[in-house]
Amino acid sequence: MKGLVDKPRRKTAPADGERYEDPSFSAAVIAWQKQHGRHKLPWQNTRDAYRVWLSEIMLQQTQVAAVIPYYQRFLARCPDVFSLAAAPSEDVMALWSGLGYYTRARNLHKCAQRVVSEYGGRFPDDPELLADLPGIGRSTAAAIAAFSYGRRAAILDGNVKRVFARVFGIDGYPGAKPIEDKLWLRAVALLPDEGIEAYTQGLMDLGATLCVRGTPSCKTCPLAGRCVALAQDRVSELPVSKPKKAVPERETVMLVVTQGSDVLLEQRPDSGIWGGLLSLPEIAAGDAGRFDAAVRTLVEPYGELEGCRKLQPFSHVFTHFKLHVAPFQVALKSRSQRIAQNALVWYPVERLADAPLPAPVKKLLLGVLRSDDLLAAV
Secondary structure (H helix, E strand, O other): OOOOOOOOOOOOOOOOOOOOOOHHHHHHHHHHHHHHOOOOOOOOOOOOHHHHHHHHHHOOOOOHHHHHHHHHHHHHHOOOHHHHHHOOHHHHHHHHOOOOOOHHHHHHHHHHHHHHHHHOOOOOOOHHHHHOOOOOOHHHHHHHHHHHHOOOOOOOOHHHHHHHHHHOOOOOOOOOHHHHHHHHHHHHHOOOOOOHHHHHHHHHHHHHHHOOOOOOOHHHOOOHHHOHHHHOOOOOOOOOOOOOOOOOEEEEEEEEEEEOOEEEEEEOOOOOOOOOOEEOOEEOOOOHHHHHHHHHHHHHHHEEEEEEEEOOOEEEEOOOOEEEEEEEEEEEEEEOOOOOOOOEEEEEHHHHHHOOOOHHHHHHHHHHHOOOOOOOOO
16 A cells, blocks of 8 residues: 555664664563553554544653543544544633643644645554644654554654663763754664564653653663663763753733623733633733733723732743743722723633633632632732
């Protein structure tokens, strides 16, 4: 069948003259996975590319335990690629809310729509075509192709990089392009001729259950006998950590504007943090005079201001910066008939639990608005 014929294995040596082929490596991984690996995860034991793809996207930068309930909710609401492609974007974001890295959710929706429009609802079996779809990189494409179609393709996620760095004693930060290029050469050269599904899953399982970051279980690792890091007592040193940079810090003020049984929410733009989600209106942090004026400017078009009280501040760490949030609850005596402008909308408090909100914002709202004890206005 077209697209299922594997390309011949690269037999030439890498540029540095070292040969990476080693059939005994893949044989050890496969044998271990069949006996000790994970076999009962919700997305295993299926060739359904939709389910495989969904799990692989969710597992990017997220632990299995956190993914499972989201995966099950997604399947209950969107059991196939057609239903996901047709779902409203706000439903997709609500299903994803709390899982983090929200660009994945937006790309998930776009990818489903492209698979339906360009491939008739069938994910392509060619890793290169898969990698061209939104949100699917080279490693994720290889995993989808391997688990769904048995394609012989190399993965290189964070877990695999850690295994390779330790087993082969690779110095340098694995995220740096020169080091990553070498790791890709090794990943391709080590591919087995048979058993690609068990091998791919085995690499994932080793990195997730034995060769972990903190305290790896070297005594039960099937690769311990060949592990350079273990032999040289460098397990704690490898892989080399990413060079540290000062984490920028930002401040903002969030307003919990309430009137009756509704709260005023704002639709965030698709780009940027929490893209596409609902969140709270924000104003710049400043002195008391400017703060009062900013609050009145924002809320007065929507009703008569009754009072304002300070809530417990909190911080949230993103990939590239730390955000410090000073929240305030603002109560309105009455609401004007003006229609919300600039993506602001009144939202029923009773529906907040299922709303497409960032996890820290949802936690704040549910904690504040479910409480019967209101502090005096300040």
